[in-house]
Amino acid sequence: MNRSAVAHIPASQYAFARSEDTFTIRLRAAKGDLDLCTLFYGDRACPDSPVSFASIPMQRRYSDELFDFYEGTIQPCPRRICYFFRLEKGGEYVWYYADEFHEDMPDLVMEDGFVVEGRSEYYQYPYILRSEIVRAPEWFLNAVVYNIFPDSFADGKARLCGMGKELKAPHGTVSKSRLGGTIKGIMENLDYIQELGFTCLYLNPVFQAGEYHKYDIVDYFHVDPCMGTDEDFLELTEAVHNRGMRIIIDGVFNHCSWYFPPFDDVVKYGNTSAYADWFYDLCFPVKRPQEGEAPGYACFAYEPKMPKLNTAHPGVQEYFAEVGRYWIEKFHVDGWRLDVANEVDKDFWRSFRSAVRKANPEAVLIGEVWENAADWLKGDMFDSVMNYDFRKHCRDFFALEKTGADDFLWRMADMQLRYPFQVTAAQLNLLDSHDVARFLGLCGGDYDRWQAAFLYLCMAPGVPSVFYGDEKKVTGIRETEYRQGMPWDENHADSEDFVKTVLRIRRDWIAPADxxxxxxxxxxxxxxxxxxxxxxxxxxxxxxxxxxxxxxxxxxxxxxxxxxxxxxxxxxxxxxxxxxxx
Incomplete structure (x- = not known):
């Protein structure tokens, strides 16, 4: 038996509660090494002495290139659990507990016929607390998401003018668009989106900002004038809900515009500004640099127009908690996608979550974390993240054809093991977005390969997200290409019908708990x-x-x-x- 390959991590993705009476336990072993793995479990606080244990055989559920992963689910289970394993190979077995191998059960310390020591020798899960069970909103688990970049989508029914504009905006700033998409344009094409089979909209930023992309936000409480009015947005959310659909908006709280009023105040009043501690690494006096000059403050990705917010500051946390609550209460949005979430203070997210969930307990929170996001998915910050690793594995297999089918499935098995089951079921899976090349572009325009990848996207565990226009064979590698205008005039009925068929199969035959x-x-x-x-x-x-x-x-x-x-x-x-x- 290859003992060095055996691993178990208590209170992690290897041991987690699915509900108050259901608990899943996993164990790793060398690939093909074990004949049998048995889980023994009991109530760690039971009055019996010694503890009375039950057992279940663990199933080999997943494999990758090196390991097998065994899984057992206890239902019903005790609220307080102690457990250990028996590993068998070639007719011989060992006990595994406390991260060690043993030839015998734990030694018990007896006194007057009673066990006084021994229970702490086993693996433990102290108590299944209702508050610690990670659970995304049920509606989101069943959602199919259509991601819209507002400037690039529509300004009327099946129409986009494709012309930019500049408008004077509040706070003495100028708002720009590139292709002319509007909130009303989105609303006038809800029939199209719903008929494809999508149940949820995710909109990239709609707040008042300077550039066309709207990630340099000036005013977090109003819609950008190039896109429309606050009244237009309220009309959109009502129309979405009247169809039984949902809507998620993009929150940009890691950074802001250099014309955001608190930053403007710092530029005017320097270190005497009430907002001097709201930003990172300020050098006084604070100036907006000229072209080619280095900024005297931290910013997003070295972009001077986007100063970085000090999200650990209580005032910043209170301000944006109010932003989160405001859009839930006034406009009835169903959740937030949270930009550059891994660069933001974690207590900021806890404060934000608390405010949003008080306004709507069923609101979903999705972080933009491109890597393993386990730290953010423990139930106190996010329900989901944008699953860029999912995209990477699909890219390498379907688009670039770099990996074999065996390697692809190993990688996807590892995706299932990255988080507890119910967290995996809530991941926002995607093939492309406003930040990366179109998947069809990576496929070299080969629509057949895109079809195969889309099928996997919709059949895999998680919540599928599709970037606007993928169903119309939009391609593109560079930013202006993959954010191109929606090609409303092009007839792609074959692709649209394929999307409808696959989403109908998903709706009729696959459930999030599968x-x-x-x-x-x-x-x-x-x-x-x-x-x-x-x-x-x-x-x-x-x-x-x-x-x-x-x-x-x-x-x-x-x-x-x-x-x-x-x-x-x-x-x-x-x-x-x-x-x-x-």
Whole structure:
């Protein structure tokens, strides 16, 4: 037995409560090493002496290139849990607890026939507290998100003028647009979005700002005049809700515009300003630098027009907590996507979450964290993050064709193990966004590869997010290209119908609580087979190899829901099949 490969981490993604009476435990072992892994568990505070243990066999649920991951779920479970493992190989076994291997059960210290020591030798989960169970809003778990960059989308029904403008704005500033998209334009195309199958809008910033992208915010309490009015936005949220849909907006609180009134106050009054502590690394007197000059203050990504806010400051936290509450209460938005979330003070996010959840307990909070976001997903800050690692793995397999099917499934298995199950189910999965190249562009314009990736996006655990225009085959690698105007005049009925079909299959046959498992990943034939299973079992087969792949052995016994590129069950390149197995 390869003992060096065995690992378990208490109170982590390896041991977590799914609900008050359901607890999941995971253990890692070398790939193919164990014959059997058994979980023993008991009530760590039970009156029996010694503790009475029950046992369940753990299932090998996931594998990657090096390891197998075993999982067992206890339901119903004690509120106070102690547990340990028995690992078996070749007819021999060892006990594993306290991060050590033992030939025997823990030694018990007895006194007058009673055990006085021993319970602390086991792994522990002290108490399943209701307040510590991580749970995203149920509506969000079932959502399919359509991400709109407002300037680039529409200014009327199936229309975008494509012309920029400049308007005088409050606070003595100028507001710019590049392509002319408006709030009313979004509202006039809700039929189109809903008919595709989307249930939630995510809008990039709509607040008063200077540049067309609106990430340099001047006024956090009003809509940018190039996009419309506050009344337009309220009308939009009401129209969205009347359709049974939801709307999420983009919060930019790491930085602001250099014309944001508190920063303007610092420019005017220097270190005597009441806001002098609201910003990072100020050098007095504070000046707005000329072209080519280095700023005398910290800013976002070295962009002088976006000074960085000191989000650890109580005044800053109170101000933006009020912003978060205001848009929930006045405009009834259903949540926030939070920009550059990993550069913001964590207590800021706790304060923000508290304010938003008091205004609406079902509001969702999604952080922009590109890396492993476990620190932000413990129930006190965010419900979800933008899952850029998901995109990276899809990019390498579907678009760039750098990885094999086996490696792709290993990476996706690791995605399932990164967080507790219910946190994984809430991740905002994406193929592209306003910050990265269009996925179709990465595919070199190969729509077949995009289709295969979109199918995986919608069949995988998590909440799928689609950037506007992907369904119309928008491509582009550079910023002005991937933020191009919505091509309303182009007919892409084939792609739109495909999106509708896949989203309908997801809606009808897959639930957020459905588990994921890899069935087959071929390194040479680049054939991917995986399942989502719960009330139903849906099997997805995707082939990315050059030579036709024999998929018949995976297609027998299922009801065909979707098929592309099959000849007598031989899947050609970029072919796929979706089957209802049970």
């Amino acid at each position: 588990e994921w498992r890899a069935v087959y990943g071929g390194h040479d034939d680049r054939l991917v087979v995986f399942e989502r299973y719960g009330a139903h079992t849906v099997r997805v087969i995707i082939h990315m190899g050059e030579a036709p792949a024999d998929a018949e052995r995976f297609m027998n016994g299922g009801q065909l829901l979707l098929l592309k590129g099959s000849v007598s069950h031989m899947l050609e390149k970029n072919g796929f099949a979706v089957l209802l197995m049970a």
